[in-house]
Amino acid sequence: MEVESSHGIGGGMVRADLSKMTHPVVKRGPFSLLEPRDIEVFQALLPERVITDPDVLRASCTDWLGNCPGNSVLMLRPRTTKEVSEILRYCNERQLALTPQGGNTGLVGGSVPLFDEIIVSTSLMDEVVSFNPLSGVLVCQAGCVLERLHNYLSEHGHIMPLDLGAKGSCQIGGNVSTNAGGVRLIRYGSLRHTVLGVEAVLADGTVLDLLTTLRKDNTGYDLKQLFLGGEGTLGLVTAVALACPRMPSSQNVAFLGCQSFDAVLKTFELARHRLGETLSAFEFLDEVCMWLVNTHLALANPVTEHPFYVLVETAGSCGRHDDEKMQDFLQEAMETAHVSAGTLATDPSKVQALWSVRERITEALSRDGFTYKYDVSLPTEDIYNLVVETRRVFQGESKHIVGYGHLGDGNLHLNVTVPAHDADFKKRLEELVYGWTARCRGSVSAEHGVGTFKRHVLASTKSPVALGIMRGIKQLLDPKGILNPYKILAD
Amino acid sequence: MEVESSHGIGGGMVRADLSKMTHPVVKRGPFSLLEPRDIEVFQALLPERVITDPDVLRASCTDWLGNCPGNSVLMLRPRTTKEVSEILRYCNERQLALTPQGGNTGLVGGSVPLFDEIIVSTSLMDEVVSFNPLSGVLVCQAGCVLERLHNYLSEHGHIMPLDLGAKGSCQIGGNVSTNAGGVRLIRYGSLRHTVLGVEAVLADGTVLDLLTTLRKDNTGYDLKQLFLGGEGTLGLVTAVALACPRMPSSQNVAFLGCQSFDAVLKTFELARHRLGETLSAFEFLDEVCMWLVNTHLALANPVTEHPFYVLVETAGSCGRHDDEKMQDFLQEAMETAHVSAGTLATDPSKVQALWSVRERITEALSRDGFTYKYDVSLPTEDIYNLVVETRRVFQGESKHIVGYGHLGDGNLHLNVTVPAHDADFKKRLEELVYGWTARCRGSVSAEHGVGTFKRHVLASTKSPVALGIMRGIKQLLDPKGILNPYKILAD
Numbered sequence: 010m011e012v013e014s015s016h017g018i019g020g021g022m023v024r025a026d027l028s029k030m031t032h033p034v035v036k037r038g039p040f041s042l043l044e045p046r047d048i049e050v051f052q053a054l055l056p057e058r059v060i061t062d063p064d065v066l067r068a069s070c071t072d073w074l075g076n077c078p079g080n081s082v083l084m085l086r087p088r089t090t091k092e093v094s095e096i097l098r099y100c101n102e103r104q105l106a107l108t109p110q111g112g113n114t115g116l117v118g119g120s121v122p123l124f125d126e127i128i129v130s131t132s133l134m135d136e137v138v139s140f141n142p143l144s145g146v147l148v149c150q151a152g153c154v155l156e157r158l159h160n161y162l163s164e165h166g167h168i169m170p171l172d173l174g175a176k177g178s179c180q181i182g183g184n185v186s187t188n189a190g191g192v193r194l195i196r197y198g199s200l201r202h203t204v205l206g207v208e209a210v211l212a213d214g215t216v217l218d219l220l221t222t223l224r225k226d227n228t229g230y231d232l233k234q235l236f237l238g239g240e241g242t243l244g245l246v247t248a249v250a251l252a253c254p255r256m257p258s259s260q261n262v263a264f265l266g267c268q269s270f271d272a273v274l275k276t277f278e279l280a281r282h283r284l285g286e287t288l289s290a291f292e293f294l295d296e297v298c299m300w301l302v303n304t305h306l307a308l309a310n311p312v313t314e315h316p317f318y319v320l321v322e323t324a325g326s327c328g329r330h331d332d333e334k335m336q337d338f339l340q341e342a343m344e345t346a347h348v349s350a351g352t353l354a355t356d357p358s359k360v361q362a363l364w365s366v367r368e369r370i371t372e373a374l375s376r377d378g379f380t381y382k383y384d385v386s387l388p389t390e391d392i393y394n395l396v397v398e399t400r401r402v403f404q405g406e407s408k409h410i411v412g413y414g415h416l417g418d419g420n421l422h423l424n425v426t427v428p429a430h431d432a433d434f435k436k437r438l439e440e441l442v443y444g445w446t447a448r449c450r451g452s453v454s455a456e457h458g459v460g461t462f463k464r465h466v467l468a469s470t471k472s473p474v475a476l477g478i479m480r481g482i483k484q485l486l487d488p489k490g491i492l493n494p495y496k497i498l499a500d
Numbered sequence: 501m502e503v504e505s506s507h508g509i510g511g512g513m514v515r516a517d518l519s520k521m522t523h524p525v526v527k528r529g530p531f532s533l534l535e536p537r538d539i540e541v542f543q544a545l546l547p548e549r550v551i552t553d554p555d556v557l558r559a560s561c562t563d564w565l566g567n568c569p570g571n572s573v574l575m576l577r578p579r580t581t582k583e584v585s586e587i588l589r590y591c592n593e594r595q596l597a598l599t600p601q602g603g604n605t606g607l608v609g610g611s612v613p614l615f616d617e618i619i620v621s622t623s624l625m626d627e628v629v630s631f632n633p634l635s636g637v638l639v640c641q642a643g644c645v646l647e648r649l650h651n652y653l654s655e656h657g658h659i660m661p662l663d664l665g666a667k668g669s670c671q672i673g674g675n676v677s678t679n680a681g682g683v684r685l686i687r688y689g690s691l692r693h694t695v696l697g698v699e700a701v702l703a704d705g706t707v708l709d710l711l712t713t714l715r716k717d718n719t720g721y722d723l724k725q726l727f728l729g730g731e732g733t734l735g736l737v738t739a740v741a742l743a744c745p746r747m748p749s750s751q752n753v754a755f756l757g758c759q760s761f762d763a764v765l766k767t768f769e770l771a772r773h774r775l776g777e778t779l780s781a782f783e784f785l786d787e788v789c790m791w792l793v794n795t796h797l798a799l800a801n802p803v804t805e806h807p808f809y810v811l812v813e814t815a816g817s818c819g820r821h822d823d824e825k826m827q828d829f830l831q832e833a834m835e836t837a838h839v840s841a842g843t844l845a846t847d848p849s850k851v852q853a854l855w856s857v858r859e860r861i862t863e864a865l866s867r868d869g870f871t872y873k874y875d876v877s878l879p880t881e882d883i884y885n886l887v888v889e890t891r892r893v894f895q896g897e898s899k900h901i902v903g904y905g906h907l908g909d910g911n912l913h914l915n916v917t918v919p920a921h922d923a924d925f926k927k928r929l930e931e932l933v934y935g936w937t938a939r940c941r942g943s944v945s946a947e948h949g950v951g952t953f954k955r956h957v958l959a960s961t962k963s964p965v966a967l968g969i970m971r972g973i974k975q976l977l978d979p980k981g982i983l984n985p986y987k988i989l990a991d
Contacts, residue, residue, distance in 0.1 A: 143769070144880055144910065188718050201722070202693035217965050223877040224909045226943035227679050227729050228958055229950055229988050230970050231692070234725035238718050255772060278634070281746060285817025286777040326776025330821040386714040389635055418715045419635065452717035459720055467719055474708050479721050481976045486969070497720050 035461075037124045038494050040106040043083060047103060051085055054095055058133065060084040069128050072121045073114050073175075074375070074382075078461070079122035081108070088133045090208060090216055090247040096129060097245065097491075098214025106491050109241035111183025112154065114175035116382060117460030119240045120183065123495045129245065131182050137161055138248065146205060146222040148250045151182025167253040170197035174368040182246045188238035190456030192367075195417035196289040196324070200237055203252050207233040209244035212487035222250045235482065240458050241493040243486045257289075257324035259331045259355070263339060264363045266315030266350035270393040273317050275347040277389075277416055280321055283338035287331050290322035292367050294413035295396065299366070301373040301409065308366050312350040319348075319416075320367050370413055370422075378408045378426035381435060383442050386452035389419040395445050396423055402441060406434060420455040443469050459497045467499065526952075528615045529985050531597040534574060538594065542576055545586055549624065551575040560619050563612045564605050564666075565866070565873075569952070570613035572599070579624045581699060581707055581738040587620060588736065588982075589705025597982045600732035602674025603645065605666035607873060608951030610731045611674065614986045620736065622673050628652055629739065637696060637713040639741045642673025658744040661688035665859040673737045679729035681947030683858075686908035687780040687815070691728055694743045698724040700735035703978035713741045726973065731949050732984040734977045748780075748815035750822045750846070754830060755854045757806030757841035761884040764808050766838040768880075768907055771812055774829040778822050781813035783858050785904035786887065790857070792864040792900065799857050803841040810839075810907075811858050861904055861913075869899045869917035872926060874933050877943035880910040886936050887914055893932060897925060911946040934960050950988045958990065 051059045060066065061083060069084055071077040087093045100107050107127040110120045122128060134152035145167050149158065155176040159169050171184060173191035183189075185207065188200050197203060206221040219233045235243050267273045273293050280288055296316050302308040312318070321338075325331040335353065342348035354360045374380045387395060396412035403410060408426040425438060446453055447469045454463055468476065480498060483490070542550045551557065552574060560575055562568040578584045591598050599617040613619060625643035636658050640649065646667040650660050662675060664682035674680075676698065679691050688694060697712040710724045726734050758764045764784050771779055787807050793799040803809070812829075816822040826844065833839035845851045865871045878886060887903035894901060899917040916929060937944055938960045945954050959967065971989060974981070 141879075143765075188722075190716050190718070194716070198689045198693045199716070201725070202689045211965075215965055217969070218963055219966065221941065221943070222879075223941075223943050223946070225681050225685070225690070225877050225906075225911050225946040227681070227945045227947050227949045228943055228954075228962060229729065230734070230973055231679075231725055231729055232966055232969055234692070234722055238720065238722055243721070255776070257776070274634075283817065285746070285748070286815075287817075324777075326774065326778075327821070327825060330818070330825070334818060334821070386716050388632075388713075415716075420716050450712065450714075452712070452714050452719055454718045455714070455716040456718050458718045463719075471719060472709055474702075474706055475710065475723055478708070478723055478977070482721055482973070485972045485976060 035123060035495055035500070038106060038490060040491065040494070041104045043105060043125065043127070047105065048083065050099060051083070051096070055085055055087060055092060058086040058088070060086065066128070069110060069113065069130065070121055072118060074116060076118055076121065078118065079124050079126065081122040081126055081128050084128040084130055086130050086133045090210065093129070093210045093245055093247050094214045094216050097210050097212060100127065100491055101213045101489060104489055104491065106494050108493050109186070109245045111152065111180035111186070112175065112178040114179040115183065115187060115460060116384070116457045117454070118462045119187065119458055119460030119493070119496050123461060126494065131180060131247070134247065140165055141222070142166070144222065145253045145255065146250055147253050148206070148220065148222060148248065149181060150248050151180060151185075151246050153181050155179050155181060155184060162253055163256060166256050168256050170203040170251070170254055171200060174371060181249055185237055185249050186239060186241050186246050187458045188456070190415065190418065190420065192290045192292060192415065194415065195291060197254055201234060204233065204237060204249055205252055206250035207236050207246055208248040209236050209246045211244045212489065212492050217244060220248055220250055224252060238458065240460065240496050242483060242497050243492065245492070257326060259325050259328035260360060261323045261331055261335045262354045262360045262363050263321045263335060264311040264352050264366070265319045265321065265342070265348045266312045267317040267319060267347065268315060268349055270317055272347045273319055273416065274390060275345070276319055276342055279342055279345070279347060280338060283341060284321070284323050284334055287323040287325040287334055288321070289324040290320065291417040292320040292414070293416045294318050294367060294370060295411055297409050297411040298370050298413045301377055301411065302366055302369055305373040305376040306369055308369065311352050311363055311366065315350060320363060367413070370411070374411070374424050374426055378428055379430045381425040381427070381438055383423040384455050384457040385421050385423065385442070385446045386419050386455040387421055387446065387449050388451070389416065391449065392416065392419060392421045395421065395442065398445065399423060399425065399438070399441060403438060418455070439466065446470065461495055464497065464499045526614060526986055526991070529597060529981060531982065531985070532595045534596060534616065534618070538596065539574065541590060542574070542587070546576055546578060546583060549577040549579070551577065557619070560601060560604065560621065561612055563609060565607060567609055567612065569609065570615050570617065572613040572617055572619050575619040575621055577621050577624045581701065584620070584701045584736055584738050585705045585707050588701050588703060591618065591982055592704045592980060595980055595982065597985050599984050600677070600736045602643065602671035602677070603666065603669040605670040606674065606678060606951060607875070607948045608945070609953045610678065610949055610951030610984070610987050614952060617985065622671060622738070625673075625738065631656055632713070633657070635713065636744045636746065637741055638744050639697070639711065639713060639739065640672060641739050642671060642737050644672050646670050646672060646675060653744055654747060657747050659747050661694040661742070661745055662691060665862060672740055676728055676740050677730060677732050677737050678949045679947070681906065681909065681911065683781045683783060683906065685906065686782060688745055692725060695724065695728060695740055696743055697741035698727050698737055699739040700727050700737050702735045703980065703983050708735060711739055711741055715743060729949065731951065731987050733974060733988050734983065736983070748817060750816050750819035751851060752814045752822055752826045753845045753851045753854050754812045754826065755802040755843050755857070756810045756812065756833070756839045757803045758808040758810060758838065759806060759840055761808060763838045764810055764907065765881060766836070767810055767833055770833055770836070770838060771829060774832060775812070775814050775825055778814040778816040778825055779812070780815040781811065782908040783811040783905070784907045785809050785858060785861060786902055788900050788902040789861050789904045792868055792902065793857055793860055796864040796867040797860055799860065802843050802854055802857065806841060811854060858904070861902070865902070865915050865917060869919055870921045872916040872918070872929055874914040875946050875948040876912050876914065876933070876937045877910050877946040878912055878937065878940050879942075880907065882940065883907065883910060883912045886912060886933065889936065890914060890916065890929070890932060894929060909946070930957065937961065952986050955988065955990045
């Protein structure tokens with residue numbers, strides 16, 4: 010049987026049922042319907058960890074942005090890889106579709122069901138398996154919350170190479186499945202470099218053990234890369250091994266005001282030159298972002314009003330050297346007039362306060378209105394032109410249009426708030442944003458992934474050849490298509 | 501028709517025909533035999549670039565170690581992706597097997613034919629397509645020689661993130677296809693992080709354009725990773741985009757003597773702590789390596805005689821700071837007695853002289869005798885135990901047994917020289933080395949790849965599930981198996 014999806018999509022405080030307006034109508038796949046005997050099987054397998062309570066399920070069917078497109082009636086909470094394996098083996102035999110779910114903090118609808126998919130939550134799989142202080146390699150289950158891993162590692166003089174705003178609730182398995190980027194990518198590289206090993210359960214329940222802790226391993230095709238950014242469509246990630254850097258002994262954060270985007274770019278050039286190997290983050294935001302965090306979250310502007318702001322962080326092994334480098338950088342930035350106001354922090358609480366301005370922009374946007382969110386990669390030098398163009402076209406029809414993001418990685422977060430969702434507006438806005446991105450040979454998703462919300466635009470920047478190979482790999486690993494259906498690939 | 505392979509394997513100055521002794525007998529695949537009409541087609545397609553001269557072909561059928569397992573009668577030298585596409589389309593239709601070849605510097609028999617495969621050389625595809633000094637992104641054809649790219653980039657204030665001994669002749673397409681590691685991986689990460697985009701021609705001639713220059717792109721399965729380390733079995737890499745770091749403004753190299761391997765490990769710990777973000781290489785070699793480069797290459801020991809030597813390099817953005825860090829590190833290393841002799845260089849010619857001792861070990865080994873080469877990943881703390889054990893068992897039957905490598909990456913190069921090849925010796929040696937590696941959950945190829953020489957041991961550290969998926973991917977992308985057959989996967 011096939012039923013039509015009732016897509017719901019909302020944003021923060023504003024909710025809307027977009028139904029069939031925003032995306033092509035999705036038809037339910039040819040999966041079996043859940044029967045009482047299935048639930049009995051799961052209850053025997055996972056005593057006390059089979060959830061059918063509608064309130065709990067409603068929360069798990071709703072993502073961070075408030076989207077609740079589907080109506081799952083069952084959530085399973087395995088503790089071990091073996092349990093995951095048995096769940097998947099059974100689902101595959103019965104042709105029951107499922108949605109893996111970690112912290113459910115994603116922004117592209119990748120971790121919520123679209124119809125009646127069974128939710129398989131990794132929240133109880135939260136054990137640290139091992140940590141080797143010499144190699145810095147951490148092995149842990151997929152359900153470990155990122156911040157908990159940060160805290161665990163800091164007790165051992167190491168840090169997680171990944172840091173992002175949602176760290177308090179996102180899980181490492183979800184981070185890996187999304188190939189999450191975050192604010193320290195400029196320093197420590199992407200998860201494709203720092204994730205050394207992955208254990209994943211395939212659609213038919215087979216455990217694929219790629220959980221190596223080696224930094225180098227050139228023995229054929231690197232299969233774990235498929236699960237990095239695979240969004241749970243090729244296998245359910247149950248454990249990961251990560252190379253974790255030593256904790257830096259010093260940290261400096263400067264919050265700067267720039268008079269133009271060109272000055273931001275020049276400041277970045279100067280930072281790469283003067284701060285060199287100590288540079289650990291280079292983030293920017295525009296004046297509208299600052300207005301939003303001022304207004305909705307009562308966060309004070311750390312400097313005087315400017316069209317653009319930059320957060321520069323350094324982390325290093327020698328406090329005296331790092332301070333000197335930062336001072337030299339700031340002095341030259343001021344002298345050359347790239348920067349016209351700034352404040353510097355080394356004290357942890359002030360460092361955190363400066364970071365909050367940057368990290369809480371998403372929250373401020375969600376309080377401003379219904380938010381259209383874009384996460385694009387563009388050539389760094391042109392990154393802000395898209396914001397300018399979006400304002401030129403849509404200023405009159407929107408509440409606020411803002412640009413911020415990871416400048417050093419060429420990653421722009423363009424967000425547009427409106428009083429309420431409007432399908433025609435969204436269509437025209439997407440045409441501009443994704444058309445622009447495609448013309449620049451950019452990426453329609455720099456770090457958030459594809460999920461369900463970006464499937465329909467993938468073809469704008471990806472060739473039919475590439476999409477064909479992706480479909481072939483999906484078919485190879487999940488022939489019945491039970492794993493997180495309706496995600497990444499369009500029907 | 502099927503013929504049996506006449507495997508030849510040799511090492512440096514000593515050559516031997518191992519024939520069927522070393523590897524399971526390989527049978528020629530069900531490929532067509534080359535006919536005069538095929539050569540006519542290629543001559544029309546590539547005027548003057550169709551090589552049938554037996555002397556030239558003999559050289560191209562012989563790898564750096566002197567192995568010449570096959571007898572190709574045809575080499576093609578395309579200049580453009582379009583030409584590669586037409587070659588592959590034709591070969592696929594005719595079911596003609598081919599071996600892609602770059603600089604042919606690999607150590608696992610991956611770039612030479614085993615039977616009559618057509619050699620497709622990328623040597624004429626050596627154009628730099630673009631370089632963006634702001635982003636540091638270089639786009640170039642696959643046939644660019646690594647050292648030439650180094651030189652090109654240094655004129656623009658940048659460096660290649662990859663550096664290795666064979667840089668004078670290896671090509672970037674081969675580096676990428678091997679996922680080459682090299683001496684700076686500890687600082688700049690693996691090619692999985694620094695290669696941003698790849699263009700590859702698939703078996704049927706389809707061009708797969710993944711040649712993005714973006715640092716971040718999370719739009720589904722990262723297909724380019726399949727070609728990184730794919731050794732030309734899934735597609736022929738024709739162009740790459742690489743993120744290149746800025747050239748450091750200072751470089752320090754210290755060459756140190758240590759009294760024990762434990763002291764080497766402690767020196768590494770100290771280096772990570774004191775040199776932190778400036779550390780760009782940490783290499784070690786044992787006293788036998790030093791004897792070999794002294795004896796065969798007349799390179800002087802930069803310090804007094806010690807059981808172990810360490811080469812530590814730093815690279816940074818502030819010479820004064822870097823010098824201070826290195827001095828502090830050396831002082832503490834001496835005071836704690838981890839290090840008992842050392843010399844320091846910043847002058848480029850002395851830096852190069854110190855590096856030569858490390859980089860020319862392979863050459864010295866090839867002059868010492870027939871060499872059995874192993875490139876394994878092991879837990880760093882235990883890395884040298886394998887050398888000790890190999891000596892314990894095989895000292896009496898061999899000329900020299902040496903250990904050196906990239907300590908910071910847990911990558912040991914274990915080499916054993918003998919007067920002449922002996923199949924039984926090799927079999928027993930491999931049983932020890934690969935058995936040990938498997939028991940440590942190590943990798944049988946840290947950075948050299950699998951090629952044809954390591955195919956038979958892949959199963960010792962890789963699960964049948966993983967090998968099955970690898971076969972499925974090969975089948976998906978190259979159903980007729982024409983691309984570099986007999987490599988990576990066993991029959």
